[in-house]
Amino acid sequence: MPVFRDDSSAEITAALGALPSGSAVSVVATRLLDLFTSGSIAPGTRLPPERQLAASLEVGRSAVREALAALEILGIVDVRPGSGTYLRGTVSELLPQSLSWGVLIGERSTAELLELRSGLEIYVARLAADRLTEAQLASLARQIDRMRGSVGDLKAFVKADLAFHHELATSADNSVLLDLLQIVRSLLRIWVDRAVQDEQHARTALDEHEAVYRALAARDADAAASAMAVHMATASARLAAAQSTTADETGAAGATGAAGATGAAGATGAG
Secondary structure, three states: OOEEEEOOHHHHHHHHHOOOOOOHHHHHHHHHHHHOOOOOOOOOEEOOOOOHHHHHHHHOHHHHHHHHHHHHOOOOOOEEEEEEEEEEHHHHHHHHHHHHOHHHHHOHHHHHHHHHHHHHHHHHHHHHHOOOOHHHHHHHHHHHHHHOOOOOOHHHHHOOOOOHHHHHHHHHOOOOHHHHHHHHHHHHHHHHHHOOOOOOHHHHHHHHHHHHHHHHOOOOHHHHEEEHHHHHHHHHHHHHHHHHHHHHHHHHHHHHHHHHHHHHHHHHHHH
16 A cells, blocks of 8 residues: 655545544544554654544544544654644554554443453552552652642642552552553543542542552551552542543534534535
8 A cells, every 4th residue: 555645634534534423532543543554654644633534534523632642642643732643653663552452442441441450459559558668658648648739620630649549559569560550541541631520529539549548558458459449449430431421522523513514515505
């Protein structure tokens, strides 16, 4: 298959083709990934703008934006503010990332990733209770303080939450476990920012993190695992709800776009 020129936005969008109305973000990302790993686009090629991709795929721009965000996390594309989105590597370089794309092919896969993350986080808490240093415990306390101080600022709260979990995973002192958690978190990250949607969610999450911290400070592995299990149950429910909301919004956007296109066609015909 010939390689597209760097300025061939029309050929790229034509190669994508339309998706069924209301397609989930994961379906949009999979269609883009299929094209990117086909060998038809040279590394470094600038991709068409979001609006052009959305029009070609016949989905909402939000679905394209989130799909590209997921592919950026996997290292497949490079989003440069003010410049555009670029394909990163050759087919052989992209294949390992595409294999990591166990990414959320619908809600069933999301549920499986959430189950895996829960099991890993619980085991991390158990290991960390025995292995973390006093310096690492102090760092976890600082993240708790950051969370407590940003309950009214959800974006800052989520950053502190992620930092707590990363520090905790590091303190378990198991590099393979840390890598696995990083992969799972990356695959779920497109919904993490939406999981804490109001101040009550933040306060609940804060209470759960404090319970984990108290068990860690007491060096009680069983209590740490139990507290993390409670947190993972509510956190997984919030992430699943965020994923469902995203799918509903994408479907609504697709339906609105299709209705608008039909209406426009009708008006043109009437004129």
